[in-house]
Amino acid sequence: MVVQVVLVHGIRTSATMWRAQVAHLQERGNPVTAVDLPGHGTRMDETFTLDGAFATIDEAVQDAATRGPVLLVSHSMGGLVSIEYVGREDRPPVAGFIAASCTAVPRGLGLATYRFLARRFDSLPDRGLWLSERVLSRTLPAETREDFGAGGYAYDAQDVALRSLSVLDLMSALARIDVPLWFVNGQYDQLRVNEKLFLAVAKHAELVVVPRTTHLVTAMRPHVFNALLDVAVATLERERSDD
Template sequence: MELSVNDTPAYLYTGGRPFDRQLPVVVLIHGAGHDHSVWNYQARRLAHHGFAVLAPDLPGHGRSQGSPLPTIEALADWVEALLDAAGVVHAALAGHSMGSLVALQTAAQAPARITKLILIGSVAPMPVAPPLLEAAAHARDAAHGMINQWSYTPASQLGASPVPGISLTGLNQRLMERQRAGVLANDLAACNAYLGGLDAAARIAVPCAMLCGERDQMTPRKAVKPLQEALAKVPGGARMIVIKGAGHAMMAEAPDAVGDAMRGFLTSA
């Protein structure tokens, strides 16, 4: 569906079901250089099991108009504006990679509106390797190759996929290629510059789950600890869920495991 957010058209995928704000709402926020389609499986799973799903293309991404926003804080403001435009008072947030920083910042600055938080492939801070920043700015094809190499496990690189006949790395390559010029460089720079993640985490007081790919090279398990510890006010502590055998692109490599973990957390007390 389409909404006007800050007077600019935005596209939102609703998981194949009409959006019903009377149901528990969950907003799925994609990562750098991507769009809503990274959530296709999880969005459908949630939408067909009692949730109202909003998986937006962030500004300047996919089918959403406007320019990509330059900071995580600006993206968090946009998510708040999206909730207003959709007439949503309370929502759970889930974000992957860059999207996890956006979800974290949104939950910190709008605590009365956010019910639960799911951070997938997340660390804070989230520094980006200088060669990747440089490639994203000046050699997109090289940047796409780096991201594919670091996001997927060796099995996926060799063609393994939970969906027969689908090349996960090929699919991700096309997804990144169809974004407008400058989007990936903008997004990676926003991740690299965002230094408020641990302060934001210290203000979170709603249930939080952290999904980490067992073989994630971009946000590895050992790097997650500072963020998990900063979420000290979260009831019961931030719940760590390790997605076995998956890398950073865990929604694609382990769609069932990620969907199960998300649904299980969202329906838990």
């Protein structure tokens, strides 16, 4: 059976952030589903809730699992939510998991500071869109530069989503994950802060640090990230052939 891939975006962005990965997976013959979480992309008019996010991921995973082993790939906020999802006690049908740019425990001073900075950014003229576009134009290659904002920016969902992350029990979830797990971080990613802790708790995890890359590792180095997708898909294919 062919490996199925489900992609979960990060905060403020949408399924469009995965365009380079979707094209790559389709070219290699792996069916792929990129979801929009509540309050994001095509669902901008909805309110973000953790239950809604879990339900969105689960619906895509359960559907994909009817056709083959599922590789779940998530970024940033989507990665944190997906860790909780993959590591829940009633194990979902996920055969492998890539968690990108999400090795930070979203609690305490760190989360409070991040929310404060996000609110300050949101208070800028045009909600800081001009600054976001300038940063992206200077850091992302032309082939992915438009992808992060193509589905719109979920400004209204941002603080709600960030606040909700504090209830996640990531360490317990990580300890329960018993499928191949890859943490992928950019060298200069601010969410590497608890990288060693995550790696110590997760029993089946590997860490890949992409040089000269920030938090937006999927878009800044799309060919590198796509190569990591190939490794994960090949790993699941090999495991399935060994069964």
